[in-house]
Amino acid sequence: PDTIWIFREPILEEWRDRGDIDLADLVTHVVVHELAHHFGWSDADIAHIDRWWE
Template sequence: MIRKPSGPHTVPPTVEDLERMAEEALDTIPAELLAPVGNLVIHVEDFPDEDTEREMELESPFDLLGLYRGVDLTRQSVADLRGGPDMIFLYRRPILDYWCETGEELPAIVRHVLIHEIGHHFGFSDDDMERIETME
């Protein structure tokens, strides 16, 4: 069953709309989770690129909502050469597809993906991330 997407949108939200939602979602994530992240960039693209699709062994580009790129804190050492900031990629079209399929609030989906990807930065388990999602 396809549900009507929630929210005031009459046209699909743009990359810029999702970037704004991601910024707003970051404001709702507990400070103790974000404080150690530091140099983190959120980047929204329509789909993962072909290299990412191959690397993640995706059957479809719609299979990936977000991706953390960088060395997670459980594996970082002083020997790590930093080639730039850690990044979280949000993939607009798969997120919108998920939104349409589930009927969940779009900002809540964006927040969920961000928490999940930030959790990877810390090496958190799925249970840890679920607990964080319930914190405000």
């Protein structure tokens, strides 16, 4: 589909649970991650260039 859905509650929950990241940075990461999926990238492909979770 040509639509990417970003859900507020899971993002806010992750932000609260982590407690070490700015909300704007987390939202940016999620949007870029979902755009990469939209263009066919796998989680492994994304993790190779985005070391977000380290």
